[in-house]
Amino acid sequence: MAGPVEAEKTAFDLLPDGLLIADDAGRVVLLNEMGARLLQCSADAALGRDFRSVLPLVDTAGRDCERRLLLPDGRELLVTARFVREARGAPVSRLVVSFRAAAARERAERDRAELISTVAHELRSPLTSVKGFTATLLHKWDRFTDEQRKLMLETVNADADRVTRLIGELLDVSRIDADRLELHRQVVDVGAAAARVVAGRVAAGESPQRFSVIVDGELPEVWLDPDKLDQVLANLVDNAIRHGRGTVTVHVAPAPGEGVDITVTDQGDGVPPEVRPLIFRRFWRAGRYGGTGLGLYIVKGLVEAHGGTVSVDDAPGGGALFRVRFPAGTPPFAR
Numbered sequence: 065m066a067g068p069v070e071a072e073k074t075a076f077d078l079l080p081d082g083l084l085i086a087d088d089a090g091r092v093v094l095l096n097e098m099g100a101r102l103l104q105c106s107a108d109a110a111l112g113r114d115f116r117s118v119l120p121l122v123d124t125a126g127r128d129c130e131r132r133l134l135l136p137d138g139r140e141l142l143v144t145a146r147f148v149r150e151a152r153g154a155p156v157s158r159l160v161v162s163f164r165a166a167a168a169r170e171r172a173e174r175d176r177a178e179l180i181s182t183v184a185h186e187l188r189s190p191l192t193s194v195k196g197f198t199a200t201l202l203h204k205w206d207r208f209t210d211e212q213r214k215l216m217l218e219t220v221n222a223d224a225d226r227v228t229r230l231i232g233e234l235l236d237v238s239r240i241d242a243d244r245l246e247l248h249r250q251v252v253d254v255g256a257a258a259a260r261v262v263a264g265r266v267a268a269g270e271s272p273q274r275f276s277v278i279v280d281g282e283l284p285e286v287w288l289d290p291d292k293l294d295q296v297l298a299n300l301v302d303n304a305i306r307h308g309r310g311t312v313t314v315h316v317a318p319a320p321g322e323g324v325d326i327t328v329t330d331q332g333d334g335v336p337p338e339v340r341p342l343i344f345r346r347f348w349r350a351g352r353y354g355g356t357g358l359g360l361y362i363v364k365g366l367v368e369a370h371g372g373t374v375s376v377d378d379a380p381g382g383g384a385l386f387r388v389r390f391p392a393g394t395p396p397f398a399r
Contacts, residue, residue: 079162082141086115086159102141102165119143119161133163141165186230190223233358236295237346240365247369249287254324254390255279257290258314261297270305280317284392286324292366299359300328300386308332308383322392323372329379329386340376363388 076083082099086092092115095107103110103119110118119133133143141163148158197216205213239245255277262275297314304312308330319325335343342348344364347357367374372390379385 080164082163084110084115084119084159084161084163086161088155088157090114090116090159092118099163102163103135104137115159115161119163139165183230183234187227190226193223194220194227233362236362236365237358240362240369245292245365245369247289247292249289251285252288252290252293254283254286254288254293254326255316257293258297258316258326261294261301262314264298265301265305274305274312275301276311276313278313278315278317280315283316283318283324284322286390286392288370288390292370296363296366296388297326297328299363300326300388303359303386304328304330304332304384310383319389319392324390324392326388326390327385329381330383331379331381332383334378334382334384335376343376344374 076094076096077098079096079098082102083094083096084092084099085094092110092113095103095105095110095118097107100107100110105118133141135141142165143161143163146160147156148160149155150157197220201208201213201216208216236245258279259277262277265275266272301312301314310331313327313329315325315327315329317325344360346361348360364374367388367390370390372388374386374388377385377387
């Protein structure tokens with residue numbers, strides 16, 4: 065039995081997880097390289113030993129399982145065991161155990177906990193406002209003037225929009241993580257899209273003097289999803305307003321070679337070099353600002369789904385410069 069297993073060892077050594085295989089007597093016939101590293105013992109020293117002395121599993125009931133296993137030296141592994149039988153009810157002919165360090169699972173659990181905390185925090189404020197104003201209007205409608213009622217309903221509407229945006233962000237993150245973004249490409253006017261996003265911020269109450277939109281030269285034809293493009297621009301402009309100061313400039317120009325460059329700059333403090341590798345990750349937030357920390361992660365996912373790139377640098381006059389580059393001449397297809 066050991067012969068075929070040894071022949072497969074080279075392939076097993078390529079696995080990212082540790083792998084241990086024992087025969088029907090419980091003797092180790094294979095321990096791959098990652099397994100030896102995690103268990104801190106050599107594969108040769110493990111061969112022929114009872115598997116329980118090499119990797120002391122807790123569950124020996126004959127069931128496949130995944131569980132946390134605490135080693136004698138305090139390290140923790142995630143272990144999956146499978147008991148192989150030639151037929152149902154037959155004796156165990158082989159035990160296959162795969163295992164990995166628990167760090168990746170712990171990071172995933174921390175991400176889930178942070179997501180729950182972020183969503184709860186972001187939902188609490190608007191939902192409290194919606195509940196408060198609707199309850200007040202229902203019970204004390206006659207005590208308010210038409211102008212007061214309008215103001216409260218406008219607040220409820222704005223808070224409902226905030227909740228809708230949050231749910232949209234979470235759905236976008238889910239689709240990006242699962243590589244399931246659907247793109248409906250068409251030829252778009254990137255300069256007009258930038259002007260439209262800025263006009264929306266002005267209509268929402270921002271001063272028109274806060275913005276500058278510049279379109280240079282004749283832009284090449286680009287095939288993009290117009291809704292996703294608006295979302296990228298809106299997130300970058302919102303980021304510049306939230307974290308920057310002074311004028312927010314959206315500059316659209318032909319990219320060197322082929323494509324379209326979009327830069328969004330502000331006149332704030334900029335992004336420190338040591339932080340730049342982090343800002344496109346999920347849940348990254350500047351310390352003194354709120355938000356979900358998902359906006360730039362979504363920007364990166366949407367841009368890369370179009371075959372583009374996004375980066376951050378120093379603006380020439382100080383502040384942050386975010387650069388998005390979309391390729392030109394992309395054929396129309398839906399993803």
